[in-house]
Amino acid sequence: MAPPAETLTAERILEATEEVLRRHGPAKATVVDVARALGVSHGSVYRHFRTKAALREAVTKRWLDRTSQRLAGIAGATDRDPATRLREWLAALFDAKRHKAGDDPELFATYTVLTDEYGSVVGEHIEDLVTQLTEIVAAGVATGAFTADPRPAARAVFHATGRFHDPGYAREWQRPGVDEEFTAVVDLLLRGLTR
Known part of the structure; x- marks a missing residue:
């Protein structure tokens, strides 16, 4: 008797689609290929x-959400002062994007195409990131560390x-000197938020 087949879930489909x-x-990936x-x-x-469009949109959202989820933990970390959180959040965003581009260039190129096709998903992703930044800036304003209107300041930082x-x-x-x-x-932005 054959072992029971693994249940087909949306998550399994998205993994296979990726x-x-x-x-x-x-350009060449099809639903038949995924199946x-x-x-x-x-x-x-x-x-x-x-x-097919719904599948491609979902896999694009999943890819972008990985970054958002990673950053949400930093944005909500109340054990660190807002300036440290902001610096860590921006560094984690840069690190996540750099790894996506460098660790899997084929998939990064694919998602660059898909994000162009599904602008609304990208817009939602950016809105989520700006909301996380707003949370950090608002915490800085609440403690007196920052003197800025949180939402416009967060958008400007982004x-x-x-x-x-x-x-x-x-x-x-990956260019030499980019980290500096x-x-x-980031140093300049933090100085601007504290004045």
Whole structure:
């Protein structure tokens, strides 16, 4: 008797989709490829994701959410002062993006294409990140460490550090001296928030 088949879940489908995208790229990856990788019919995949676009959007969101989830712990860490949290949060964002680009360049290139296709998912991701930054800045204002309107300041910090997390700059992230440049920008931003 054959062992029972593993239950097909949305998460298993997304894992397989990521693998298929890594192998074939976004232009050639199909739902049939995903189903084949899972050993199921493509109809089984469609029961979880009604369209190919819905599947691609979900896998893109999952990829972006990994970064958001990692950063949420830093944003909510009340055991550190807000300036330290802000510095750590920005460093973790830069580190996460740099690792995504450097550790798996094929998948990073794939997601760069997918994020262009699914701008609303990217918009939600950016909104989540700015909300996390707002939480940190608001904590700094509450303690008297920062003197800024939290939401606009958080948005400004996010945009001012774009060179260190926007995928358009990925080629620069391994360049010598980039860490020193990152530190200089963060130091300048922190000085601006404390005045």
